[in-house]
Amino acid sequence: MLRQKLLPVLTIIAAIAVIWYGFTVYLNAPWQLDQYEKSATEWSMTDLVRDTMAHDRPVLPAPHQVVAEIWKTTVKKKVTSKRSLIYHSWITLSSTLLGFVMGTFTGMMLAIFIVENRAMDKSLMPWIIASQTIPILAIAPMIIVVLNAIGLSGLLPKALISTYLSFFPIAVGMVKGLRSPDPMLIDLMRTYNCSRWQLFITLRLPSSIPYLFTSMKIAIAISLVGAIVGELPTGAVAGLGARLLSGSYYGQTIQIWSALLTAATLAALLVIAVNIAAQITQRMMGAPK
Amino acid sequence: MVIKADKLNLDFETNDGVVHALRDLDLEIGAGEFVSLIGPSGCGKTTFLRVIADLETPTGGSIAVNGQPPEQARLARAYGYVFQAPALLSWRTIARNISLPLEIMGLSSGEQQERVERMINLVGLDGFGGKFPWQLSGGMQQRASIARALAFDADLLLMDEPFGALDEIVRDHLNEQLLQLWKKTGKTICFVTHSIPEAVYLSTKIVVMSPRPGRITDVITSDLPDDRPLDIRETPKFLEIAQRVREGLREGHADD
Numbered sequence: 001m002l003r004q005k006l007l008p009v010l011t012i013i014a015a016i017a018v019i020w021y022g023f024t025v026y027l028n029a030p031w032q033l034d035q036y037e038k039s040a041t042e043w044s045m046t047d048l049v050r051d052t053m054a055h056d057r058p059v060l061p062a063p064h065q066v067v068a069e070i071w072k073t074t075v076k077k078k079v080t081s082k083r084s085l086i087y088h089s090w091i092t093l094s095s096t097l098l099g100f101v102m103g104t105f106t107g108m109m110l111a112i113f114i115v116e117n118r119a120m121d122k123s124l125m126p127w128i129i130a131s132q133t134i135p136i137l138a139i140a141p142m143i144i145v146v147l148n149a150i151g152l153s154g155l156l157p158k159a160l161i162s163t164y165l166s167f168f169p170i171a172v173g174m175v176k177g178l179r180s181p182d183p184m185l186i187d188l189m190r191t192y193n194c195s196r197w198q199l200f201i202t203l204r205l206p207s208s209i210p211y212l213f214t215s216m217k218i219a220i221a222i223s224l225v226g227a228i229v230g231e232l233p234t235g236a237v238a239g240l241g242a243r244l245l246s247g248s249y250y251g252q253t254i255q256i257w258s259a260l261l262t263a264a265t266l267a268a269l270l271v272i273a274v275n276i277a278a279q280i281t282q283r284m285m286g287a288p289k
Numbered sequence: 290m291v292i293k294a295d296k297l298n299l300d301f302e303t304n305d306g307v308v309h310a311l312r313d314l315d316l317e318i319g320a321g322e323f324v325s326l327i328g329p330s331g332c333g334k335t336t337f338l339r340v341i342a343d344l345e346t347p348t349g350g351s352i353a354v355n356g357q358p359p360e361q362a363r364l365a366r367a368y369g370y371v372f373q374a375p376a377l378l379s380w381r382t383i384a385r386n387i388s389l390p391l392e393i394m395g396l397s398s399g400e401q402q403e404r405v406e407r408m409i410n411l412v413g414l415d416g417f418g419g420k421f422p423w424q425l426s427g428g429m430q431q432r433a434s435i436a437r438a439l440a441f442d443a444d445l446l447l448m449d450e451p452f453g454a455l456d457e458i459v460r461d462h463l464n465e466q467l468l469q470l471w472k473k474t475g476k477t478i479c480f481v482t483h484s485i486p487e488a489v490y491l492s493t494k495i496v497v498m499s500p501r502p503g504r505i506t507d508v509i510t511s512d513l514p515d516d517r518p519l520d521i522r523e524t525p526k527f528l529e530i531a532q533r534v535r536e537g538l539r540e541g542h543a544d545d
C-alpha cells in the first residue's frame with residue numbers, strides 16, 4: 001500500500017532531479033567557460049560538470065547545493081536565529097494559518113448568507129467575484145501600508161492578505177455544497193414541516209462538508225501564497241517571503257531556491273493536513289473506505 | 290373525508306410544451322380506507338401524491354386534506370410520505386435516519402429510541418440500526434425509509450411504490466405486515482403500485498389511472514373480507530377483481 005503510493009512519487013522526484021542537474025550544467029556553463037578562458041585553464045567535461053555545480057551564486061543552483069543550504073539553515077541553526085529557515089517558516093506559517101482560519105470563516109458566513117437570502121445572492125456574488133479579479137500583487141502593498149498607517153503591523157496585515165485570497169474558494173464551494181442536497185431530500189424535510197434552521201442544520205450543512213474540504217485544500221495553499229506575498233512589501237524583515245526578497249537583492253540564488261523549496265514543502269504538508277482532516281470527518285460521517 | 294379531489298388539474302410547463310399530468314381528477318378517500326393507485330408509467334400517480342402532500346401546486350380544481358388545504362395539512366404534520374426512492378441521508382445511520390422526523394418533532398430521546406427500535410423490528414431490519422445506508426441493499430434501504438415514515442406515525446400514509454424494489458418473498462411479508470398495521474391502527478393509506486395482485490390484496494379501493502393526460506379511468510371497490518391471508522390471492526373473488534383492474538388498465542392503453 002505504502003509502496004504503491006511511494007514509488008510513483010519517488011520516480012517523479014528522481015526525474016525532476018535529473019532534469020534539474022541537466023539545466024544546472026547547461027545554465028551555469030557559459031560563465032564557467034568564461035572563467036576557464038580568462039585563466040587559460042585546461043578543462044575536461046568532468047571538470048565542467050563539477051565546477052558548474054559549485055558556484056557561489058549560480059544562475060541555477062544544483063539540487064544538492066539547495067539541500068545543503070536547507071540543512072545548514074534548519075538543522076544546524078538554532079530556531080531562534082534570524083538565519084534559521086525554521087524561524088522564517090514559522091513566521092510565514094502562523095500568518096498563513098491565521099489568514100486561512102479567518103478566510104474559511106468569512107467564506108462560510110458569506111455562503112450561508114447567499115444561500116439563505118435571495119437578495120444577498122443577487123447583491124453579494126458579483127462583488128465576491130470582482131474582488132478576485134484584482135491582482136493580489138497590486139493590493140497587497142496597499143493593505144500593508146494602510147494598516148500600518150492605522151497602527152496595525154506584523155501578523156495581522158499579512159494574514160488579511162491570506163484571508164482575502166482564501167475566502168473566495170471557500171465561499172464558492174460552500175454555496176455549491178449548501179445547494180447540493182437532492183431535491184427529494186428537501187421535499188422529505190418539507191413533509192416534516194421542519195424549520196429553516198432544522199433544514200440547514202440537518203440537511204444543508206452536512207451535505208456541504210465534502211465541498212467545504214475540497215475548497216479548504218485550495219484555500220490553504222493560496223493562503224500560503226498570500227502570506228508570502230504579504231511579506232514582500234514589508235521591507236523584508238522575516239518570513240519566507242523576506243528570504244526570497246533578500247536573496248534576490250544580493251543575488252543569493254541558493255537562498256532563494258531553498259526558501260522556494262521550503263515554501264513548496266510547507267504547502268504540501270498543509271494540503272496533506274487538510275486531507276487527513278477531511279478523511280477523518282468523512283469517516284465519521286459514515287463514508288465507505 | 291380525508292382526501293377530496295374535485296376536478297383537480299395539474300399541467301407542467303416544460304420546454305417542449307405543456308404536460309397534462311392530471312386532468313379533471315375526482316376522488317374521495319374516507320378515513321381508514323386503503324386506496325391503491327395503479328396505472329402505467331407517467332400517468333400521474335406520483336404527481337397526485339405530491340399534490341396531496343403539498344409538494345406540488347395544482348393548476349386547477351380543488352383538493353382538501355382533512356378538510357383543509359394541503360398546505361395546512363402539511364404544517365399540521367398530517368401525513369407520512371414514502372418516496373419512490375429510499376431518500377436516506379447518507380451520513381446518518383439507519384437508526385438515526387428513522388429518528389430524523391422524530392428529532393424534528395422534538396420528541397424525547399427515550400421516546401425516539403423506543404419508536405425506532407419498534408419500527409426497525411417491524412420492517413425486519415434488526416441488527417442494522419447502526420449501519421450506514423450504503424452498507425444495505427436497495428431493498429433494505431427502502432424498508433428503512435418505510436420504517437421512517439411509520440415512525441412519524443401520522444394518520445395518513447402516502448406511499449409511492451414502496452415495495453417496487455423488493456423481492457417477492459419480502460414483498461409478501463411486508464404486504465402482510467402493512468395490512469396488519471393498517472387494521473390495527475386504522476390509518477388511511479394511499480398506496481401507489483404497478484402490481485395488480487398487490488393492489489387487490491391490500492386495498493379497499495383501487496383507482497385505475499391512464500396517461501396523456503393523466504386521469505382516472507376506473508375506481509373499483511373491493512369486497513374482499515378484512516381478514517386476508519396470503520392465499521386469498523387464489524380465490525375466485527380475488528381473481529375476479531384482479532381481472533377488472535387488468536381490463537381497466539388495458540382500456541387506458543387502448544387510447545394511445
Ligand SMILES: Nc1ncnc2c1ncn2[C@@H]1O[C@H](COP(=O)(O)OP(=O)(O)OP(=O)(O)O)[C@@H](O)[C@H]1O
Nearest residue numbers: 301303308310329330331332333334335336337503
Ligand atoms: N417536475 C416536472 N416537470 C415536468 N413534468 C413533470 C414533472 N414531474 C412529472 N412530470 C410529468 O408528469 C407526468 C406524470 O408523472 P408522474 O411522475 O406523476 O408519473 P407516475 O405515474 O408516478 O410514473 P411512474 O410509475 O413511472 O413513477 C409525466 O409525463 C412526467 O413526465
Ligand SMILES: [Mg+2]
Nearest residue numbers: 334335373449
Ligand atoms: Mg412515480
